[in-house]
Amino acid sequence: MKKFLILCIFIFTVTGGFVYLGNSIPQIKQEAGGPVVITQTVEGLIDAGKKIFERENSCLTCHSMGEDPKARCPNMEGTGQRASQRKPGMSAAEYLMESVYIPDTFIVEGYPTGQMKPANRPPASLKDDEVLAVTSYLYSLGGDFDQNKIQELMSAQAKFKTAVPATEVATAEFLMPEVDTDDGKDIFEDMKCWQCHKTPGFEDKSTEKEGPDLAGIAGMQDAQYMFDSIVFPNKVILKGQGYTGDDGKSVMPEYHDTMTLRQLYNLVAFLQTLK
Amino acid sequence: MRPAYFYKKLSILAIIAVSLVTFLFIETSPVLAQDVKDVIKDYRSFPLINSRIMIWVIAQLHLMFAAFVLAVPMFVIITEIIGVCTGEEKFDRLSKEFTKLLPIAFSITATFGAILLFLLIGLYPKFTGYLTEIFSGTMYIYVFLFFGEAFTLYAYYYTWDWMKGSRFSKWGHVTIGVFLNLFGTALMFIANAWVCFMMSPGGINENTFELTNLWSAVNNPLWWPINVHRLIANVAFGGSIVGAYAAFKFLGAKGPDEKAHYDWMAYVGNFIATFALIPLPFAGYYLAFEIRHYDFSLITILMGGSFAWLFIIQAVLIGILFIGTNYYLWIGMKKIPGAERFKKFIIFMLAMLIIGIAVWMTPHTMVASLEEARKMGAAHHPLLDFFGQMPAKNTAVNLVILTTFLSFLLYRRANKVATVGWKGIGSIVQWLMFGAATVIVLYYGIISFPPTPKDVAIRYSIYQVFPVLGCIIGVLIIDIPLFRKSKSLGGVAWGEMPARSQYVLFLIAVTFTLLMGLMGFARSGMRGPWHVYGVMKDTSEFAFTPTLGFASTVISIVTLIFFGFIAFVFWLSQFGGTRKE
Numbered sequence: 126m127k128k129f130l131i132l133c134i135f136i137f138t139v140t141g142g143f144v145y146l147g148n149s150i151p152q153i154k155q156e157a158g159g160p161v162v163i164t165q166t167v168e169g170l171i172d173a174g175k176k177i178f179e180r181e182n183s184c185l186t187c188h189s190m191g192e193d194p195k196a197r198c199p200n201m202e203g204t205g206q207r208a209s210q211r212k213p214g215m216s217a218a219e220y221l222m223e224s225v226y227i228p229d230t231f232i233v234e235g236y237p238t239g240q241m242k243p244a245n246r247p248p249a250s251l252k253d254d255e256v257l258a259v260t261s262y263l264y265s266l267g268g269d270f271d272q273n274k275i276q277e278l279m280s281a282q283a284k285f286k287t288a289v290p291a292t293e294v295a296t297a298e299f300l301m302p303e304v305d306t307d308d309g310k311d312i313f314e315d316m317k318c319w320q321c322h323k324t325p326g327f328e329d330k331s332t333e334k335e336g337p338d339l340a341g342i343a344g345m346q347d348a349q350y351m352f353d354s355i356v357f358p359n360k361v362i363l364k365g366q367g368y369t370g371d372d373g374k375s376v377m378p379e380y381h382d383t384m385t386l387r388q389l390y391n392l393v394a395f396l397q398t399l400k
Numbered sequence: 401m402r403p404a405y406f407y408k409k410l411s412i413l414a415i416i417a418v419s420l421v422t423f424l425f426i427e428t429s430p431v432l433a434q435d436v437k438d439v440i441k442d443y444r445s446f447p448l449i450n451s452r453i454m455i456w457v458i459a460q461l462h463l464m465f466a467a468f469v470l471a472v473p474m475f476v477i478i479t480e481i482i483g484v485c486t487g488e489e490k491f492d493r494l495s496k497e498f499t500k501l502l503p504i505a506f507s508i509t510a511t512f513g514a515i516l517l518f519l520l521i522g523l524y525p526k527f528t529g530y531l532t533e534i535f536s537g538t539m540y541i542y543v544f545l546f547f548g549e550a551f552t553l554y555a556y557y558y559t560w561d562w563m564k565g566s567r568f569s570k571w572g573h574v575t576i577g578v579f580l581n582l583f584g585t586a587l588m589f590i591a592n593a594w595v596c597f598m599m600s601p602g603g604i605n606e607n608t609f610e611l612t613n614l615w616s617a618v619n620n621p622l623w624w625p626i627n628v629h630r631l632i633a634n635v636a637f638g639g640s641i642v643g644a645y646a647a648f649k650f651l652g653a654k655g656p657d658e659k660a661h662y663d664w665m666a667y668v669g670n671f672i673a674t675f676a677l678i679p680l681p682f683a684g685y686y687l688a689f690e691i692r693h694y695d696f697s698l699i700t701i702l703m704g705g706s707f708a709w710l711f712i713i714q715a716v717l718i719g720i721l722f723i724g725t726n727y728y729l730w731i732g733m734k735k736i737p738g739a740e741r742f743k744k745f746i747i748f749m750l751a752m753l754i755i756g757i758a759v760w761m762t763p764h765t766m767v768a769s770l771e772e773a774r775k776m777g778a779a780h781h782p783l784l785d786f787f788g789q790m791p792a793k794n795t796a797v798n799l800v801i802l803t804t805f806l807s808f809l810l811y812r813r814a815n816k817v818a819t820v821g822w823k824g825i826g827s828i829v830q831w832l833m834f835g836a837a838t839v840i841v842l843y844y845g846i847i848s849f850p851p852t853p854k855d856v857a858i859r860y861s862i863y864q865v866f867p868v869l870g871c872i873i874g875v876l877i878i879d880i881p882l883f884r885k886s887k888s889l890g891g892v893a894w895g896e897m898p899a900r901s902q903y904v905l906f907l908i909a910v911t912f913t914l915l916m917g918l919m920g921f922a923r924s925g926m927r928g929p930w931h932v933y934g935v936m937k938d939t940s941e942f943a944f945t946p947t948l949g950f951a952s953t954v955i956s957i958v959t960l961i962f963f964g965f966i967a968f969v970f971w972l973s974q975f976g977g978t979r980k981e
Contacts, residue, residue: 128651135903136963139910140956146716147952150709155928155945186700197700237854239696247934248697 135342199233203267218277221260222285309395335367343400438637442526451523452942460958462512468761471638477577593618598842599712621694625687639673644909647902659895702926719757731901737890739814759796764788795845816886837871916956
């Protein structure tokens with residue numbers, strides 16, 4: 126019984142230590158971010174925007190207010206002054222709205238992409254009037270802010286609030302018709318691609334290999350990439366000795382005048398077998 | 401009424417209650433939703449303590465017992481199979497002794513599950529209704545699996561002696577145990593799908609939030625990371641509870657034989673807990689990596705927002721686990737003849753552990769006054785700024801894991817002298833593996849610091865993991881044949897352990913339990929004011945996330961309640977066997 130009591134005291138002490146530790150670090154209660162009262166006046170918008178901007182787990186988690194080299198996202202101090210110069214051809218109001226609704230469209234130099242979600246989506250999930258308040262607050266930092274600028278923001282908001290982030294726009298799938306890989310291999314041989322590219326199955330045709338090695342290319346690149354590389358060799362140029370001429374362009378000829386569409390598809394189909 | 405009979409009855413009642421409630425709820429909720437939905441409230445309150453805390457406490461208790469009921473059969477089946485293969489009776493005895501704990505633990509798990517379900521229906525009807533709309537298909541499977549687990553669990557326990565007769569029937573018994581584990585794991589996976597859907601919903605229409613694909617809802621982005629993490633964590637947790645049980649029995653043992661038995665049992669429990677603990681940080685890292693991949697904002701809130709301090713507490717707890725585990729092994733080496741050869745290494749290993757854990761628990765930012773910040777010259781303390789960054793922490797945790805593995809290795813070979821012809825080369829290769837892993841970990845740790853971009857640093861942190869895992873696997877592959885026909889320097893004096901070693905086992909078990917509660921709070925809290933992230937907002941008055949101080953108090957209370965029940969289970973289990981046992 127005595128040992129059992131000692132054991133109980135021991136367990137109480139351990140859990141007590143845990144409670145002490147939990148209470149001795151900074152205590153932060155994260156409010157749910159309920160509705161902020163927003164009045165559509167200059168002061169009302171700035172005040173509400175500041176509250177939203179500064180609340181827990183909100184903008185200040187990543188942005189700083191003053192230079193901080195460790196901040197994950199840009200310094201917001203003086204944003205109102207800088208906004209009009211950030212992106213050529215874009216007004217301050219448009220820049221602010223674009224940054225809030227589709228943040229990855231323009232990335233300030235030195236910061237990575239994908240750090241911020243559109244403000245009208247989780248976790249922030251701001252409503253339109255809340256976005257207007259936040260951008261009003263940001264616009265007011267480092268500059269004058271008045272009723273005209275609210276109108277500018279509202280016009281810009283109408284333009285950007287339904288915008289879809291570029292990453293979410295569906296891209297057309299590159300489709301291949303029915304192909305003949307054997308014919309593609311013959312084309313590869315006839316056009317002497319092996320003269321410059323080291324290729325499995327053509328090792329015995331040894332000459333100067335100046336172009337990129339094609340072994341395993343199918344595991345690294347898709348059909349569209351191969352298609353583009355044949356038709357437009359300068360679209361992507363790999364770094365490598367002898368890949369480019371004195372003009373900095375690819376030494377590979379363009380084939381858009383010399384191949385039929387059928388030949389091109391079959392050649393790509395053959396390249397896709399090089400896994 | 402005999403306790404065995406009592407808990408058998410209790411178990412059956414609990415199973416029927418859970419199944420009935422689940423079935424009725426699934427069957428009636430769509431009707432309710434259509435006919436009387438205006439009458440149904442979004443939330444209801446709970447008297448005296450609020451509804452959120454009530455759900456929190458019961459869910460946590462249910463989860464802890466569920467982890468216990470899932471983990472112990474994993475432990476038992478391993479030891480039973482070892483017993484069958486080696487023919488050593490002590491493993492069979494050990495397995496049966498733990499199986500005795502299962503029926504009552506299973507009943508308590510089911511009872512808490514039923515209470516949780518009642519509370520969810522009563523206190524959060526709209527949210528529970530929505531989850532039912534999405535997952536009703538899986539709930540039918542859950543009921544089937546629940547019955548499967550109940551039947552195999554009772555069959556496993558009650559047929560133990562009956563099926564011991566022949567080798568053939570013994571393997572039949574093992575097969576029942578395997579099915580018990582499969583049912584239990586499948587149950588956990590289904591429950592995980594519901595929980596993960598709340599964090600990373602999938603399979604629903606983006607605008608209407610209606611179900612479009614049940615499999616996508618189940619196989620949501622965080623499902624597998626959580627499955628892997630919980631599976632490994634359950635094994636570690638189960639091992640630690642087994643260690644605590646053995647310590648409990650050891651402290652009350654009446655003779656040297658009993659002490660020897662429970663000392664050996666504690667070693668086996670701690671061994672399994674340690675082996676699951678070693679890969680656990682990697683599984684946690686995989687989970688964090690997938691959370692980051694799913695939504696960067698979530699990981700920012702978790703690691704860089706107000707939860708950042710929670711990870712300092714986590715580091716303290718994990719530090720206790722690693723130091724406790726190592727300390728237990730070092731005390732244990734005193735009872736092994738020949739272990740004194742390795743005593744000189746202990747001080748270095750201790751130093752490595754303390755330095756590693758100190759780095760791991762270093763906060764990146766400190767709450768400082770303006771005056772203090774001016775004295776430091778920046779918002780970050782120059783020392784903390786360096787050691788508080790992730791590259792330093794990743795390096796520290798990998799080296800702590802390597803040190804713990806080294807401790808185990810020395811314990812394993814304490815009374816052995818290798819006799820094989822290639823022992824010299826074997827040992828050199830093993831040490832080279834340790835050295836290479838350490839160098840690679842340090843190299844990638846150093847080059848991960850800024851100005852290396854964060855994305856690159858994250859990739860480097862993965863490069864740190866593989867050499868450590870490779871070293872552990874490689875060294876073990878060599879170690880097993882190296883000491884197969886070794887010369888023994890004497891038998892292990894089981895039972896000759898000081899009482900303080902048993903308190904270390906309790907410390908490990910309690911710390912594991914606290915850690916489970918803490919990380920559950922982090923996982924749930926990072927959603928912020930969302931029942932289902934981005935889909936269903938929590939509009940109740942308890943939508944806020946409480947302070948860490950408050951959370952640690954609730955977690956501690958839950959832990960104390962859990963250990964109260966566990967003490968009851970341990971006490972009751974002594975009535976379950978025959979007088980001869």
